[in-house]
Amino acid sequence: MKVITTQGSSEPRYLTDADLGAISDLSSRDVFLCGPQGLMSLAGELLDAQGVSRDRIHSTYFSAPQTDLGCEELGGKVRFARSNLDVDSSGDAPLLEIAEAAGLTPQHGCRMGICHQCSCRKTSGTVVNRLTGQSSGPGEDTIQLCISIPQGPVALDI
Numbered sequence: 001m002k003v004i005t006t007q008g009s010s011e012p013r014y015l016t017d018a019d020l021g022a023i024s025d026l027s028s029r030d031v032f033l034c035g036p037q038g039l040m041s042l043a044g045e046l047l048d049a050q051g052v053s054r055d056r057i058h059s060t061y062f063s064a065p066q067t068d069l070g071c072e073e074l075g076g077k078v079r080f081a082r083s084n085l086d087v088d089s090s091g092d093a094p095l096l097e098i099a100e101a102a103g104l105t106p107q108h109g110c111r112m113g114i115c116h117q118c119s120c121r122k123t124s125g126t127v128v129n130r131l132t133g134q135s136s137g138p139g140e141d142t143i144q145l146c147i148s149i150p151q152g153p154v155a156l157d158i
């Protein structure tokens with residue numbers, strides 16, 4: 001992913017070690033990062049190289065960070081009960097993307113597990129939380145569509 005900055009330049013360019021090196025006492029400062037995964041990864045590596053400890057880095061992602069889900073079998077048949085629609089899914093696609101690919105338009109906001117606007121009722125099946133890697137129970141539960149990945153057949157009240 002291209003990571004750019006316009007700081008001190010009329011042209012967009014990549015964030016570099018030199019940019020961070022120009023900040024006095026950087027290793028003793030608190031650093032606040034926000035942006036997409038690629039920027040966060042690059043900035044984290046550059047801050048590591050500058051000796052900034054992880055406990056001084058405060059991060060807000062513009063997208064859900066990727067967690068190693070450690071699950072071999074993700075995906076499954078998804079039943080959107082109120083819409084009378086059944087679709088198959090595979091891999092680590094979250095339910096919000098699966099619903100949208102099926103032509104549904106569930107309510108949502110941030111798409112990264114913060115706003116809860118995508119919360120809905122799961123009536124059966126297991127989902128994996130993309131942020132924590134935790135599996136839900138198999139029964140009824142309120143889940144967030146944008147960070148929930150089916151792990152086998154799932155039924156939703158949508």
Ligand code: FES
Binds near residue numbers: 108109112115119146
């Ligand atoms: S869209 Fe914001 S938590 Fe899912």
